[in-house]
Amino acid sequence: MKRLFLALLAGLGVLSAAGAADVVRIGVVNEITGSQAEAGQFTVNGIRLALDEINKGGGVLGKPVELRIEDNASTNPGTVLAFSKLFAEGGVAGVIGPIRSTQIQAASPTIAKAGVPVMIGGSDVSLTHVNNRWVFRARPNDSYSSRVIADFGVNTLKLRKWAIVHSTDAFGSGGKTALMAALKSQGIEPVLTQGYTNNSQDFTPIVLAVKKSGADLLATYMTNPPDQGIFAKQLRQLGVNVVWVGSPTTIAVTTLNLAGEALHGSYAITDFTTDANDITRSFTKKYRDRFGMNPDTYAAWAYDAMHVLAQSIGKAGNTEPEAVRKSILAVKGYQGVEGTYEFDEFGDGLHGYNIVRNDKGRIVFIKRVDFPVR
Missing domain, CATH: 3.40.50.2300 (Response regulator)
Incomplete structure (x- = not known):
């Protein structure tokens, strides 16, 4: 399953070695293998769907967007290792992180040290309240x-x-x-x-x-x-x-x-249900047409996070971490499939269920x- 999944990623160009000047790179730390790989596949599917839409719309800063995906093996140590590897290689404008609160908790010091914006799906309240200015929640807490x-x-x-x-x-x-x-x-x-x-x-x-x-x-x-x-x-x-x-x-x-x-x-x-409104119904149809199944929260939050991050980089006008961070905090009124995004001072973007x-x-x-x- 791992070999097939990575082959699909390679086929989409996410493992490309294109020059940093030619693309905007976004990192992904996710459960590709391990006990939660099935949930992880929904997450990557949501990101892939958003990626296609972004690139078909002209990309970001006039450049195509490329993913750099690191497997966290569904574990806390694997998450720390995946973030460390991603940051050591450099060149990412932001990261779509995991949905597991315990994984984000483990990696928070690594994220803070790197100083790169990370969109997270974990809903434990403390994750955005620990003086880590680089963590942004794309779900309600x-x-x-x-x-x-x-x-x-x-x-x-x-x-x-x-x-x-x-x-x-x-x-x-x-x-x-x-x-x-x-x-x-x-x-x-x-x-x-x-x-x-x-x-x-x-x-x-x-x-x-x-x-x-x-x-x-x-x-x-x-x-x-x-x-x-x-x-x-x-x-x-x-x-x-x-x-x-x-x-x-x-x-x-x-x-x-x-x-x-x-x-x-x-x-x-x-935070997501397929039949809440016209936006969720449209997303559900697109996802089902592409992947042959209904989406769930794992897919929906990642889809929104990818769009919010890409939009924020575009409005920042560059990929400098501080500029992107401020641009994320300035997001107000973005209509996602999970709700309307408005980031507060803690980095929480959604406020309802x-x-x-x-x-x-x-x-x-x-x-x-x-x-x-x-």
Whole structure:
């Protein structure tokens, strides 16, 4: 699979050795191999789709845009190594980084030292609040997701007995902490808060704990689609039919394929859904026509990030890191497939989530919740 994937990248010219003066280079650090390679392929597909559109429109600064892709092997050490290699080679005007909060957390010192703008997909709040002026989030952070989950569960679903299951990495732990704070503001203390390690195969003890807790709503912050697929099946197999509201991985294509009927009837908050508006429907058609499947958040955020970065380089008028950084922060009103981008002083570009429901495998849009930009 790795050989085929790299061959596809080479065929698109992303491994070209063209002179730096002839092109604008954008780096990509992503999961090409390893446990999350399937999600990584959606991400690269989104970037490739945007790349084609940018180059067909004349490129950036009058030059074609070229990708330089580094595989992080779906690990934290691999992410640090990939960024280090990319920066050591030099010549990139910016980077599309990973979606995993824990990977970005590991690589943050390397990014800060390099001083090159990096677009990230990780939603842990702290990632853009650690005095790293080179990190820009092309997704909404979990201070928003937690408030949307809490408000929807308490005030729309009218449920007050909550269980929280979360991965113990940066994303899951950060999401759990933010959700507990949001629930506290509603006067609710969860009856169960349970963490697990990524890439687990047996969730039986956690499922039984949820069942024993008597919770009427299960909220999840689960990082990896395979974990969520396994958890969903085991949850239903053991007879737990609690109302479920999950983070965006709940409707990732990989999760849906693995879980099947086990996720029917569940809810999710997500920054991207295929049927939210005309922009998302148009993107979904383009993606499906090109790749033969529907996109998900992994594809959508990367597609937007590529366009935002390219537009920012163009408006900067050059590829100098400081000029590009300021240009990204100046983005306001850009209509992407995930929402309207307006970067705040922390480098957060999106400020809202969609609520959706899994209706027998069809993801149905319920509503969009946006927050004021600080």
